[in-house]
Amino acid sequence: MTDVIIVAHRERRESAGLAREAVSWLRSHGHTAYLPLAEADALGVPELGADRAIGEAGLALSIGGDGTVLRLVDLLDGAPVPVLAVNLGGLAYLSEVEPSEMTSALQRYLDGDCSIEHRMLLQSEVLRAGSDVADGSWRALNEAVLEKADSGHTVRLGVRIDGAPFISYASDGMIIATPTGSTAYSLSARGPVVSPRHRALLVTPVSPHQLFDRSLVLTPDETVEVEVTGRHDVVLTVDGQVKASLRTGDRVRCRPAEEDALFVRFGRHRFHQVLRAKFGLADR
Numbered sequence: 496m497t498d499v500i501i502v503a504h505r506e507r508r509e510s511a512g513l514a515r516e517a518v519s520w521l522r523s524h525g526h527t528a529y530l531p532l533a534e535a536d537a538l539g540v541p542e543l544g545a546d547r548a549i550g551e552a553g554l555a556l557s558i559g560g561d562g563t564v565l566r567l568v569d570l571l572d573g574a575p576v577p578v579l580a581v582n583l584g585g586l587a588y589l590s591e592v593e594p595s596e597m598t599s600a601l602q603r604y605l606d607g608d609c610s611i612e613h614r615m616l617l618q619s620e621v622l623r624a625g626s627d628v629a630d631g632s633w634r635a636l637n638e639a640v641l642e643k644a645d646s647g648h649t650v651r652l653g654v655r656i657d658g659a660p661f662i663s664y665a666s667d668g669m670i671i672a673t674p675t676g677s678t679a680y681s682l683s684a685r686g687p688v689v690s691p692r693h694r695a696l697l698v699t700p701v702s703p704h705q706l707f708d709r710s711l712v713l714t715p716d717e718t719v720e721v722e723v724t725g726r727h728d729v730v731l732t733v734d735g736q737v738k739a740s741l742r743t744g745d746r747v748r749c750r751p752a753e754e755d756a757l758f759v760r761f762g763r764h765r766f767h768q769v770l771r772a773k774f775g776l777a778d779r
Contacts, residue, residue: 568636622748636756639671651725651727654698684699684700
């Protein structure tokens with residue numbers, strides 16, 4: 496018997512029906528399936544909710560787009576639970592199957608007819624001015640972003656790598672991304688596209704007001720620290736969720752997390768072919 500935790504897109508009309516279908520199918524095959532209570536209430540299916548530790552599940556089912564996957568990974572909080580993602584979104588870099596394939600994909604997973612892909616997670620922590628004690632710590636599948644709190648102003652951010660000063664930026668912000676996150680916000684800031692099976696840190700300034708505007712691709716054993724050196728406030732966002740407000744002297748330290756995110760794959764997952772399809776490169 497396998498415990499399956501389910502998280503679904505809260506605003507897509509078909510989400511609740513697919514969640515019910517997944518729970519019904521799994522229970523009829525002798526497995527346990529449920530949604531976290533808050534998720535079940537938000538989706539309008541409180542009868543499917545259960546107050547259980549999400550990290551104890553054997554499988555996590557995401558029904559939605561990439562944003563739903565990010566929310567599920569955040570809920571897992573580093574627990575080694577593989578994620579099977581059903582696509583209800585647009586670009587859907589992280590999804591593996593379409594809704595019509597959901598139950599057959601569950602059967603294949605339960606039969607062991609799949610592989611598990613590891614994706615690097617980013618660990619970010621806030622260090623307040625004058626302190627080396629973390630005032631908050633979060634994991635991200637995509638990225639941590641330091642961005643200006645107010646429009647009309649650039650912010651000044653000093654970057655250190657492995658404790659050594661690198662450069663100070665005047666910019667709209669700074670993105671520290673994982674390889675998975677290279678096709679998210681980092682891409683729109685002209686960062687490099689990196690295979691998600693790599694382990695690396697991508698450091699990309701957002702609209703820098705200086706000649707050096709290139710991204711850095713660092714090894715996974717390097718640590719990046721970004722300090723707010725100017726007088727304008729900065730907001731720290733982790734995978735799209737605001738986590739902290741930063742002032743002069745506050746720092747954000749980023750490095751690969753000890754834990755990985757795990758994804759269920761069927762057959763060989765060719766990232767370059769996914770990229771080709773998502774950007775319509777076959778027609779160029």
